Amino acid sequence: xxxxxxxxxxxxxxxxxxxxxxxxxxxxxxxxxxxxxxxxxxxxxxxxxxxxxxxxxxxxxxxxxxxxxxxxxxxxxxxxxxxxxxxxxxxxxxxxxxxxxxxxxxxxxxxxxx
Amino acid sequence: xxxxxxxxxxxxxxxxxxxxxxxxxxxxxxxxxxxxxxxxxxxxxxxxxxxxxxxxxxxxxxxxxxxxxxxxxxxxxxxxxxxxxxxxxxxxxxxxxxxxxxxxxxxxxxx
Numbered sequence: 001x002x003x004x005x006x007x008x009x010x011x012x013x014x015x016x017x018x019x020x021x022x023x024x025x026x027x028x029x030x031x032x033x034x035x036x037x038x039x040x041x042x043x044x045x046x047x048x049x050x051x052x053x054x055x056x057x058x059x060x061x062x063x064x065x066x067x068x069x070x071x072x073x074x075x076x077x078x079x080x081x082x083x084x085x086x087x088x089x090x091x092x093x094x095x096x097x098x099x100x101x102x103x104x105x106x107x108x109x110x111x112x113x114x
Numbered sequence: 115x116x117x118x119x120x121x122x123x124x125x126x127x128x129x130x131x132x133x134x135x136x137x138x139x140x141x142x143x144x145x146x147x148x149x150x151x152x153x154x155x156x157x158x159x160x161x162x163x164x165x166x167x168x169x170x171x172x173x174x175x176x177x178x179x180x181x182x183x184x185x186x187x188x189x190x191x192x193x194x195x196x197x198x199x200x201x202x203x204x205x206x207x208x209x210x211x212x213x214x215x216x217x218x219x220x221x222x223x224x225x
Contacts, residue, residue, distance in 0.1 A: 031211060042202060042215045043158065058212075092157055094213075101146045101165075101206055103213055105157040 002027045004106035012112045020079045021109045023093035028073035031096040038089045049076040083113045118205050120216035128224050133190040137203030146206035147186045153199045193223045
């Protein structure tokens, strides 16, 4: 299966700032997704990162708060904008190959907002 | 709203026992079902996928699917302390491949 990396692995940020998280895959994949896992909670899908077009956001998530880029089939970024302590979570990217229903997760980025 | 429900935990079993993890889902049109294992501080790891009614076995793991009852389960035979983790049930719905997760159940295997 594909090797997925995320940068940074963790960060501590100040309220009101923004952080961009990178997701890199070692092979071309069809689908890339961004999830959030709040402390003690399960995973919630933020958006589907579409290559060459705007991301598809789930209910409750908006582009101004979580802008996403996907310039090619192996790379995507998620920005958490104007952060507040409520944004403290683990952010995970996942990928699925062409014709595959299985999703595989990157190692995650643990974000703490003070 | 499409939901995935898992038994509230935690679940504790002795080493060598069978651990049974259960999950129900609300979207009758769902076709793909997954179990992920998540160790503390780590990301979810896919351990089983099942698409057809019946049982699917992989080593000590068996996934069971009953679409009529909208029920999927995971059995772990000969449980080991290394199986201690949170197990997440996930259901794929819709044309956009949206994965909806249950809240997870924490399994503890006692030596």
